[in-house]
Amino acid sequence: MGGVKYIGSFLWCAIFLYYVSINTISVLGISAEQDLSLTPRELQALTQFREIMKPRLEKEHDYMKTDIYLIRWLRAKNLNIRQAENMLMENLKWRKQYNLDGIHNEDWSDMFLDYPYTNDTYDLAGRPIGAFSLSDWDFRKAIAAGKQVRLFRYMIKLLDEATNGVLRLQREGKNVTQWKVLMNMEGFNLVQHGCGSCLPGFSYFVQAYENYYPGFADAIVAINSPAAFQVVLNLVRPVFTAQTRESLKVFGTNRAQWMAYLDKEISRDQRYPEYGGTRKLKH
Structure with a gap:
């Protein structure tokens, strides 16, 4: 997969x-509260990441556009925006390829x-x-x-x-x-x-x-x-x-x-x- x-x-x-x-x-x-709290570096990276991902997530689920969802990918890649972008796009590809939206049916x-x-x-x-x-x-x-x-x-x-x-x-x-x-x-x-x-x-x-x-x-x-x-x-x-x-x-x-x-x-x-x-x- x-x-x-x-x-x-x-x-x-x-x-x-x-x-x-x-x-x-x-x-x-x-x-x-701690999970939702952002450091200045995280906030700066999230602001940039949000703008980069906005057009790419336009047709995706609403939760994928929220800050708490987006920050997870940045934290997973130590705030490296390019790596977080690649990681999230691979996730979207994987979910579609293996029909994760239909798995519960x-x-x-x-x-x-x-x-x-x-x-x-x-x-x-x-x-x-x-x-x-x-x-x-x-x-x-x-x-x-x-x-x-x-x-x-x-x-x-x-x-x-x-x-x-x-x-x-x-x-x-x-x-x-x-x-x-x-x-x-x-x-x-x-x-x-x-x-x-x-x-x-x-x-x-x-x-x-x-x-x-x-x-x-x-x-x-x-x-x-x-x-x-x-x-x-x-x-x-x-x-x-x-x-x-x-x-x-x-x-x-x-x-x-x-x-x-x-x-x-x-x-x-x-x-x-x-x-x-x-x-x-x-x-």
């Missing part, structure tokens, strides 16, 4: 969490049965949360069944769905600019999740997130991460950007530790029991 031939999943977000966050688990994400019922997730909760700042349990996800099974490409597209749908959730809240007048990912890594193993056939998908997924959804993650949080996780992380760490690393928070199996963090970020009635909350699953 435009340099992302195979695209990994929210599952694979978990893989790059561990090494960057193992010593920084107390760091919290930035507020919407496709029938994903078969995938949801095998790879369930929730997206009906919010953190204390009102950011939407996408959550899943690794024990429910068997990436190797999808490969063996010939569903690799379909699973990868399903994962992109999750990224786009989370982003659309942010955009919906903005249309409602909410001061929300980012989303969260919450993952229970209990059950991670190298056979189902770290196999040789699985790793290329992860690499391509990281590229997809960073190239097409830059800066949209407030935090990507993993709990109950086992030691085997590190084996996979060592293979993929070169692909991460500094911006992505700042979003990552990884916890081991010390429940008290990850509960303390989550209680500061997400109320218990917005967390399902496996994340130390009281919310009940809808059947």
